[in-house]
Amino acid sequence: MHIGFVGAGLMGGGLARNLIRAGKDVLVYDLSAEAVARAVGAGPTGRAATDLADLAGCDLVFTSLPLPAHVEGVMLGENGLLQRLKPGAIHVELSTIDPQTSARLEAAAKARGCAFLQCTLGKTPAHAEKAEEPMFVGGDRAVFDSLAEIWPIIGSQAYYMGGVAASCAVKLISNMVGMTNLAVLAEGLRIGEKAGIERGALIALLQDTGARSFQMDVRGPWIAADDYANRFGLDLALKDVRLGCEMAAAWDMKIPAMSAALETFRRASAAGLGREDCNAVYKVTE
Structure with missing residues (x-):
């Protein structure tokens, strides 16, 4: 599985490193070259992306960004990453965003033939670094189940919440x-x-x-x-x-x-x- 990770800051960086430490093939993109270097330095399977388009071939893409507008800016629109992803790819959104934005991302992914999960995180960057984050996941249950191998790598417990609104709300x-x-x-x-x-x-x-x-x-x-x-x-x-x-x-x-x-x-x-x-x-x- 080829994994893309957009946003390697305080929270996302820890999760990206957990995936790399577990030997997963992870392509990391962030506007901060320093943040990318810290993430890919966690192991030999981490690689730096110089452009969002580099993630087009990924099977699974995580986004961890500060604001809802940042997530929409990265994923949506004519030049958004979603338009470049192959059908069947999965987008897992980790940011703290509102239910309305999450619903738009879910609808856009579905229209593209991709899957979408909202996965909000319950604790701090320190917990993220140690894979101790409780995760509250909303979206299609079959897609959630298909990532059963991934959840224990990035967090302590993945709680299936049903819809994306519930996932956003709990955080x-x-x-x-x-x-x-x-x-x-x-x-x-x-x-x-x-x-x-x-x-x-x-x-x-x-x-x-x-x-x-x-x-x-x-x-x-x-x-x-x-x-x-x-x-x-x-x-x-x-x-x-x-x-x-x-x-x-x-x-x-x-x-x-x-x-x-x-x-x-x-x-x-x-x-x-x-x-x-x-x-x-x-x-x-x-």
């Missing part, structure tokens, strides 16, 4: 809940400071209460140490929460808590914190 919900928790944690730490409680001490105390969360465990200590190095960028978090809120709005849902978190992240981005970790939302919490 967006995860990030909306997580980032709302993070915004609330930032507010709680500020309240604690007003009460005279040092950040690190408050986090330690809260570990034994109902306030404990994944974000507190992971990002709480970073906030306490004023460590805002980018592990999951604030602008990417903003994008995910925005897409999730738009998804809910399309279904006529009102989500006031998550909508408030969205505004907090927008304020942090406007303050120039977009390239810092999402925990930098603490800096604009008053």
Whole structure:
């Protein structure tokens, strides 16, 4: 099986390397030559693509890109990769995108005689590097089953979700809940400071209460140490929460808590914190 991989950044790079380490023939394309070099350096079966057209003969193509518009730009249109793929090829979309974009990609693949799966990822780039990502996959069940050998190479567990909308939704919900928790944690730490409680001490105390969360465990200590190095960028978090809120709005849902978190992240981005970790939302919490 010839595999193409478009997007070898923080998340995609780890998955591409897992495939190469497993001895799979992987052709990697990214606008960053450095990202491509890091990916193909994982083993002798990794090769660099200099143009998207180089992936035309692949049986399986993964895309892992920052925004829905980037995925559509790569795959769709007269010059899109989908027009170059052979009938029967499979496109697996790994990015965090909205259900509407995923549905358009699925329809375009079907019209071309190709297959499409949406595969959203549940954890972090560090987990991706170690093949510890839970994967939430939507699309045709037979196509999902045909990749049974691939899923354990790139992640820890592949959950079949049914349609592509469900696959998109579970990741967006995860990030909306997580980032709302993070915004609330930032507010709680500020309240604690007003009460005279040092950040690190408050986090330690809260570990034994109902306030404990994944974000507190992971990002709480970073906030306490004023460590805002980018592990999951604030602008990417903003994008995910925005897409999730738009998804809910399309279904006529009102989500006031998550909508408030969205505004907090927008304020942090406007303050120039977009390239810092999402925990930098603490800096604009008053």
